Amino acid sequence: MPRFAPSAYRVDVNDTVYSKETSTPNLFHVEDLGAFDLESLSKDYTSDFYRTNEWYRIWLPDELDRRHDTKTTYQVEIRYANNTNETFIFHGARGNDEILGPVNWTRPYFDCGRLNRWMVAAVSPVVDIYPRHTQFKHIEYPTYTAAVVMEMDYDRIDINQCPPSQGNNGPNRFAGTARCKEETTECCARGRPIIVEWERRKAFGGPLSFGDSSLRYRALHFFISDSQPQPNLRRCHVKTIFVSDVFSSTNAFSCVPVHGLGFRRGGYQCRCKPGYRLPELVGGPYLGELVERANAEEYDKNFDCLKNGQIQRLPVHLKKGHPFVRDQVNDQHYEHVNVTTSPEILHTVRPNINVMLNFIKGVQPTNCSRRNSDLVLDVDIAHEAEEQFENQAKMAVRLANFISAFLQVSDSTETLSGKRVADKPISEDQIFGETFAIIMADSKIWSAGTYWDRNKFANRKFFAPCAFKTESNTRNYKIEDLARLEKTDEFYVDKDWFTFLKRRWSTNFDALEKFYLKIKVRDDEMGHYLRRHERYPTYYRAANLNHGHWTRPYYDCDGHLKQWVITYAAPFFGWDSVKVKLEFNLSLLLLLAFVSDSSKSELRPAAKSKFQTGREEMRSSEMRSSTEIRIEGRMESRADQNREWGRSRFI
Incomplete structure (x- = not known):
């Protein structure tokens, strides 16, 4: 076949194939771009007349012709069901650890005549031996023979309007276009600010007006009140109250990008700089969407931060606390006293989190066979694993x-x-x-x-x-x-x-x-035109x-x-x-x-796991006897145990 390019794209329209005639993303058109009339050069994706074929020019044709040392070599050891072995060496695309990587990106382009929207494509090459099946290794060489293209909707890509900073060092044409008042606010280019703000307010007893664990994946917003915080909502919106008074202080905000809003202005938050605070009637950072919509008068009178008047400094003199106070603290945090390093730490009500992590990381191939019952962790230890992976x-x-x-x-x-x-x-x-x-x-x-x-x-x-x-x-x-x-x-x-x-x-x-497919195939091996598949349309069911x-x-x-x-x-x-x-x-x-150190994955316990249960669980009948034994042992040798289990914690 002179050209072969199977292409599938999603059609989100009101199609008659559905009984309800509703818009759905589960309809796909599949066709061969290599089937066209030879006189129609604008349909030849290898020609310069094809206006949106930058994805083809990135890797093809291969400029390094007839060289054997230009492609990455991989080795795979195969073991079949009959216990026979085979080692296969092949050439492939660049590895993930290489600087350029196996994937290149195209410039945004308008897919005219097909999807009719702005797209951006990720392209990865396919390596094969050419010429094939000759049995003469001295004339065969690895070369790029095809390219795999993944096209994505450009309008769903977020823009970062925050000023250049760490994590936002460019190239970014939209950098510095946020309307946050830079005197008292700043723009943070990394992190998940909603969770940070929720944790900060929870720790210092402030009103919980918002909380979201995955706003960067969502674009739809819901409003919630200060009296009923719901940190587990999949989508939420900060409730912001505007005041008409003119603040006497200068501005004190930072710009924080909000992910998931797509290619439009306002995808950020204006957060107060250190040393400044929000007014009492404002329930959270100012949303960039509201800042962008404000006229000149509203912008001048609102979106400000006030000086908090608080100064943080290190203490000059450290003094050991009174023994009675130290005993009270130890009673509240008994998991830090008489700490056990046995596998039972995984099954206690309030374990020492540091000791538990040390035990998990201490399991090695040399000692794992002696701990078969302790090789499975509880579910709450893998909190948000579904989101991380x-x-x-x-x-x-x-x-x-x-x-x-x-x-x-x-x-x-x-x-x-x-x-x-x-x-x-x-x-x-x-x-x-x-x-x-x-x-x-x-x-x-x-x-x-x-x-x-x-x-x-x-x-x-x-x-x-x-x-x-x-x-x-x-x-x-x-x-x-x-x-x-x-x-x-x-x-x-x-x-x-x-x-x-x-x-x-x-x-x-x-x-x-249920996914519907409308498949069109070429009429013959030369591919002068497309025709419908025998089952048109067809469907399949999948998870x-x-x-x-x-x-x-x-x-x-x-x-x-x-x-x-x-x-x-x-x-x-x-x-x-x-x-x-x-x-x-x-x-x-x-x-x-x-x-694993190599995968850089984090171990994050659940926000409401059994490791953070209240004092009433500590006084339960199951743990009362063991707690009394710990307290008696602690009173006998207080000084030695303080040195062993974190003396600095109770200073």
Whole structure:
């Protein structure tokens, strides 16, 4: 074929394929951009007449022609189900740790005639050997043969109007365009200011007027009151009250960008500088959206901060507290006295958080076998893990949806017109490659596996390719078929995550999303024009991000990783033998580094976990006897214990 460029794009319009005729993002047009009339040069994406093909010019054609040392080399060790081994070396795109990286970005462009909106594309190259299948290695060389393009809506990209600073050092044409009054306010270019402000007000007893754990992902706002704070709202808005009095002080604000508002003005907050405070009637930082809408008179009279008159300075003399006061403090924070370093720290009501973290990090491959019952952490230790690893979980959902679409749309037994032949069933090499590509794409993913249920894969009773790596940013990977395992406790069909998803999706599939496809294919191998697919339109059902399953953090002692990980499993589905109803075929599993220096992941306990329970839990019948023993032991040797368990805490 002279050109081949399958392209799929989302159509969010009122389409007649839906019974309710409502706007939905679950309709896709699929076509081959390589099928066009040879006289229409404006449709040739390799030609200069194609106005929006900058994504093609970024990588193609490959300028470094006929050279063998220009492409990154990777190595993968493969172990099949029959315990045979193979080492395969191939050329690929640049690694994630390289400076330029494997992805390039295009300039924003208007996609005229197709989506009719401003787009920006991320482009990554595909490396192959050319010429292929010659068996003469001295004439074959690696080269860029294709490019994968991901186009995104440019209007949904946030702009940062805050002045240049750390994290906002440019190039940024919109830098410094915020209307915050710079004398008493400042613009912070990084961080999540809403959570910071909520934590600050909670700590100092101020009114809680807002709180949001993920505003940077949302654009819709709700209003809430000061008397009923709801920090767990997915979307919220700061309640701001304007006053008409003219403040005597100068301005004292900082500009804080608010994420998720898209390509428009006002995506920031004006926050008071240190040494200044908001007026009493103002419930939070001034929203940039309101500042931008204010006229000259409203802008001059409002959006100011007042001097707080407070001065912070270090104490001149340190004096040890009275023994009675020190005993009262120790009674309130008994978890810091007589601290135990045993695994029981994970199961106490109020453990010492520092000792607990030291125990978690102290579990090593050499001692993990002696602590089998303590290798699984509680759920509240993985607070917001779904948000921290959301992008990695979406990669599992993407592959799960790809396999669901292939199993439900493709039919290897159908007969097509002309010279076209039906697609072959999905092969083992395809699953190996798709699974292996996941761990290559993200350094936070340490292992990925595609686990098929019994007799669901063609000509195989069990099939479970699992790819993993043993160090971050490596060029050497390993992949093996876990169907070779014979022990019952090691087999994947008996794992908790597999049985949970299988029970959940055994009978009812109404919760799955329905995606419609309008596919157009080329008329012949030369591709002079496009024609509709035999099933036009067609559809398939697949899971979304919420249909997956998160496990509790655990230490992978018996596996390949030998570290603390958290697992996300996504299901995918295919037709039964008579193609009447869907059935659970398999699940795709990701192992993400939970406590690892290389992945830079954080361990953040929940805001309302059992580690932060009140004093009434300390006086419960379960803990009363042990608490009295701790107090008696503390009274006997107060000076030694103060030196051992943090003397500076009670000064």
